[in-house]
Amino acid sequence: MTVSPDDGIAWVTGASSGIGRALAERLIGAGWTVAVTARRSAALADLAAAHGERVIVAPADVADAAAMAAAHDAIRQAGHGEVALLIANAGRYSPGEALAADAFRAVIEVNLIGAANTLAPVLPGMLARGRGQVVLVASLAGLMGLPGASAYGASKAALINWAESLRLDLSGRGIHVQVVNPGFVATPMTAVNRFPMPFLMPVEAAAARIVAGLASRRFEIAFPRRLAWPMKLVRLLPYRLTFPLIAASTRARR
Numbered sequence: 001m002t003v004s005p006d007d008g009i010a011w012v013t014g015a016s017s018g019i020g021r022a023l024a025e026r027l028i029g030a031g032w033t034v035a036v037t038a039r040r041s042a043a044l045a046d047l048a049a050a051h052g053e054r055v056i057v058a059p060a061d062v063a064d065a066a067a068m069a070a071a072h073d074a075i076r077q078a079g080h081g082e083v084a085l086l087i088a089n090a091g092r093y094s095p096g097e098a099l100a101a102d103a104f105r106a107v108i109e110v111n112l113i114g115a116a117n118t119l120a121p122v123l124p125g126m127l128a129r130g131r132g133q134v135v136l137v138a139s140l141a142g143l144m145g146l147p148g149a150s151a152y153g154a155s156k157a158a159l160i161n162w163a164e165s166l167r168l169d170l171s172g173r174g175i176h177v178q179v180v181n182p183g184f185v186a187t188p189m190t191a192v193n194r195f196p197m198p199f200l201m202p203v204e205a206a207a208a209r210i211v212a213g214l215a216s217r218r219f220e221i222a223f224p225r226r227l228a229w230p231m232k233l234v235r236l237l238p239y240r241l242t243f244p245l246i247a248a249s250t251r252a253r254r
């Protein structure tokens, strides 16, 4: 069963821009009170200024486990209820940076460990109540190795695998686990890309697809379908066919 605003509040990380911000606004429109986390507190305060009491501002760095536990405490103390819907969306991407070990670690610490730091303070309460919804925002880039994806692709592949594991562990305990695998969405993150991005989607359309998917029992919310399905089919092929196909279809990236 999916959760509703009657169950408590939503917590969205990475809500200062892009998909997270659009998701937060859409959830507010659907009747949710939304706790929002990111490092840029001014951008979060803008959301609160626009939506008043429906927004709980909880700035934190997701890579910092203690800061995320403190943010969760602050959200509870705001008195709007427990976190019923958790969307671990904060992410980091800098093309080309991830070949150095420190840069690789920084991407993994935000995209993967950051999601774990987000779930950690919330999960005990969800388990105690036997109810909750946990959504990890990964990427179609996590389905297979792509040129230049490096630490970003590896972090998203790990998130998909972790979400699969969580789904098996938690579905019998009243917690609905989903993974979101977007293709290219027009946000500050992709604005740095200098290669053609097939089927680039407006951020509002992406947020609408995600919110529609939240109401379903589906495990994976993947879009756009015309990119997701070919990638899934290519993934099924033997590697001797996969690599030439991927290399040919991403030639413009290099």
Ligand SMILES: NC(=O)c1ccc[n+]([C@@H]2O[C@H](COP(=O)([O-])OP(=O)(O)OC[C@H]3O[C@@H](n4cnc5c(N)ncnc54)[C@H](OP(=O)(O)O)[C@@H]3O)[C@@H](O)[C@H]2O)c1
Residues within 6 Å of the ligand: 013, 014, 015, 016, 017, 018, 019, 020, 037, 038, 039, 040, 041, 043, 060, 061, 062, 063, 089, 090, 091, 092, 093, 110, 114, 137, 138, 139, 140, 181, 182, 183, 184, 185, 186, 187, 188, 189, 190
């Ligand atoms: N855009 C796409 O095409 C696309 C495709 C597939 C998946 N995704 C995924 O969608 C998610 C949102 O990305 P986006 O496209 O909306 O990019 P974005 O506009 O750059 O948003 C990234 C968000 O993550 C937050 N963030 C980054 N590092 C953080 C940290 N250490 N602690 C807390 N928050 C942090 C940023 O806030 P602060 O800078 O204020 O901390 C920002 O709110 C990411 O997980 C991304 O990998 C995006």
